Amino acid sequence: MNVEVLFLPTVAVDLPSKLCIVIDELRATSTLMKMFEAGARQVALAEGPRSALEIASSLAEGCPICGERGGLPPAGFTHGNSPREFVPGSLEGKDFVFCTSNGTKAMWEVSKGAVVLAGSLFNATAVVGTALREAREKGLNISLVCSGDILGTKFAIDDAFAAGYMALLLQRESRADGMGDVEWLESATAAVRLYRSYLAELGATDQEHNPPKEAILRAFWESLNARELEKVGLSADVDYCAQVDISTKVPRLHVEGDRLVLC
Numbered sequence: 001m002n003v004e005v006l007f008l009p010t011v012a013v014d015l016p017s018k019l020c021i022v023i024d025e026l027r028a029t030s031t032l033m034k035m036f037e038a039g040a041r042q043v044a045l046a047e048g049p050r051s052a053l054e055i056a057s058s059l060a061e062g063c064p065i066c067g068e069r070g071g072l073p074p075a076g077f078t079h080g081n082s083p084r085e086f087v088p089g090s091l092e093g094k095d096f097v098f099c100t101s102n103g104t105k106a107m108w109e110v111s112k113g114a115v116v117l118a119g120s121l122f123n124a125t126a127v128v129g130t131a132l133r134e135a136r137e138k139g140l141n142i143s144l145v146c147s148g149d150i151l152g153t154k155f156a157i158d159d160a161f162a163a164g165y166m167a168l169l170l171q172r173e174s175r176a177d178g179m180g181d182v183e184w185l186e187s188a189t190a191a192v193r194l195y196r197s198y199l200a201e202l203g204a205t206d207q208e209h210n211p212p213k214e215a216i217l218r219a220f221w222e223s224l225n226a227r228e229l230e231k232v233g234l235s236a237d238v239d240y241c242a243q244v245d246i247s248t249k250v251p252r253l254h255v256e257g258d259r260l261v262l263c
Contacts, residue, residue, distance in 0.1 A: 003188045005160070023159045029251075042261050047165070115134055
């Protein structure tokens, strides 16, 4: 199977033949992982703040709304987009509405994919294992979709770093199980080279299972996303998101009429 990296979600083509892993390191897909770890049942994805309020009003009374614009929760939202807000057990059985500048927009962009999963460093091994298994079963290629920045219009180095790591994991897992059926397209090769460059600066190699946290933070702090979070007093989220394999949750996108829901 072919593995590609889409550095912007808007360039996605041939979606029905692909399994998509949507990545928004800082912070949407990282936050989603913590929401499901905290016990959320499902999360409806809104296209904008007004849509989020409308969806919430049509669901159960008091339905929580999470997300951000400019890094902070808009008026009427009950939670922001910080993964640090959600602790295990705090959301047991609850449904949510979620809206962010880049991550939820990317989910809408690729919603016609045969399978759409949410991924970040938090669940890298789990999402790669799921993707590899299902892509084989269904005869799909894999697209690692970077959510980008500025409403999905600009390259985001934090997403590209994570995509490079996941492309490497896909190849490693494919070889480990004896299949060797993963072939990187040029975009995946570029993302892996970017990822490896941060390790090389520290004298590390990709032979270690997880990237050193210092390498992750070097990549993150070169991103506009991290600098914008620092401006609004959320730089702690940057450090928090630099964790690998702390979740086995693999959120999956479902289309329900004109709504998108993650379960």
